[in-house]
Amino acid sequence: MxxxxxxxxxxxxxxxxxxxxxxxxxxxxxxxxxxxxxxxxxxxxxxxxxxxxxxxxxxxxxxxxxxxxxxxxxxxxxxxxxxxxxxxxxxxxxxxxxxxxxxxxxxxxxxxxxxxxxxNPKRGEQPRDGLKVTADYLQAACQRQPNKMIKALLVDQEVIGGIGNAYSDEILWRARISPKSLAGKLPPEAIDALVEAIPAVLNEAVEEIRRRRPDAVSGEVRDFLKVHGPDLKSSPNGARIIKEQIQSKVTYYTEEQKLYR
Known part of the structure; x- marks a missing residue:
């Protein structure tokens, strides 16, 4: 998608x-x-x-x-x-x-x-766009749903707009946070790491897609991703990539990512 x-x-x-x-x-x-x-x-x-x-x-x-x-x-x-x-x-x-x-x-x-x-759909209050997430906004979102896994929160389009299955994996790997971490257990430094990783991963991907397919109006370009992909066996750092079904989402992560529970 x-x-x-x-x-x-x-x-x-x-x-x-x-x-x-x-x-x-x-x-x-x-x-x-x-x-x-x-x-x-x-x-x-x-x-x-x-x-x-x-x-x-x-x-x-x-x-x-x-x-x-x-x-x-x-x-x-x-x-x-x-x-x-x-x-x-x-x-x-x-x-x-x-x-x-x-x-x-x-x-x-x-x-x-x-x-x-x-x-002309009727649209209520819109979620914060993925490129505009702040530490305060993310911290408040985590506090509202403390028992929700952080991956599920990142892909929730009522919380953050634009992030899906693939890029949530990339963001969490960049921030070194396990997708199975509970949102309410993330310490301030983990929130800061996520806030830094979200725009970095997304903006880098935009530029990579523009470079590879400058005229794209359809399809997905994902072969540059670091951990999300069925053909990837290890992260750029050499850690084994784990593939797991997490709340109906095929998820890729490594043991480099810290679990907060």
């Missing part, structure tokens, strides 16, 4: 490709993935221009010139294709196809059909 680093790159590349373009046609095929009638989605989009594309947590926000907003969640395998209108019919697993006045097009695809599109 794309996480904050991939989605940041996707949003930047989509912005370069489609912001300012006028929408002339909308073809919505994901009948189970939108909570409004197809006709309303079309009516809200056609004749509008795309004003902004940005990442919000683990979703992408598309804001239109008529103030309508779309929130797109790619789920496990969703992604985008930048193409021409006449080539849209050649694509498989299209959920949403948007044609522009200049003949270009953007398609949201998902072979599993799970990617979702929400039009």
């Amino acid at each position: 794309p996480e904050l680093p991939e989605l940041t790159v996707f949003a930047d590349n989509l912005s370069k490709a489609v912001v300012g373009k006028e929408i002339v046609k909308v073809d919505y095929r994901g009948k189970k993935s939108v909570k409004v009638p197809t006709e309303e989605l079309t009516r809200s989009m056609v004749a509008a221009r795309i004003d902004k594309v940005q990442r919000v947590g683990k979703q992408l926000l598309v804001r239109l010139s008529n103030d309508a907003t779309l929130f797109i969640h790619l789920m496990l395998k969703g992604g985008f294709v930048l193409t021409k209108t006449e080539e849209l019919q050649q694509l498989d697993a299209v959920i949403l196809a948007v044609s522009f006045a200049d003949g270009s097009a953007l398609a949201l695809t998902d072979p599993r059909g799970m990617a979702t599109v929400a039009l």
Whole structure:
């Protein structure tokens, strides 16, 4: 599933490709993935221009010139294709196809059909973005759920936006904290290590993805990760990587990481 680093790159590349373009046609095929009638989605989009594309947590926000907003969640395998209108019919697993006045097009695809599109959703208080987590915020979050494993807290999108299974493992390894540590048992120095590791890992990943796939609008680039991956046997320091199911998440960690209980 794309996480904050991939989605940041996707949003930047989509912005370069489609912001300012006028929408002339909308073809919505994901009948189970939108909570409004197809006709309303079309009516809200056609004749509008795309004003902004940005990442919000683990979703992408598309804001239109008529103030309508779309929130797109790619789920496990969703992604985008930048193409021409006449080539849209050649694509498989299209959920949403948007044609522009200049003949270009953007398609949201998902072979599993799970990617979702929400039009003008009601949104309450938003979680702190992964790149804006402070020590005070994280300490308070840990105190509210003291018996929650720290990995589960990091991937909770109601607490921190954007971090998923893969990057939580990388962050915890960088901070040298076991994923099975209890949030309420983390001492101040562990909180500080996490607050330092979170932006460091995420920003480094954004730059690595940009370097390897500068035009990416779909897929995952993970072969540079340090511990999260089925083919990795040891950390950069030589410690054996342990693979374990932790609260429904396939988790990778090493004995370098301290357990706080």
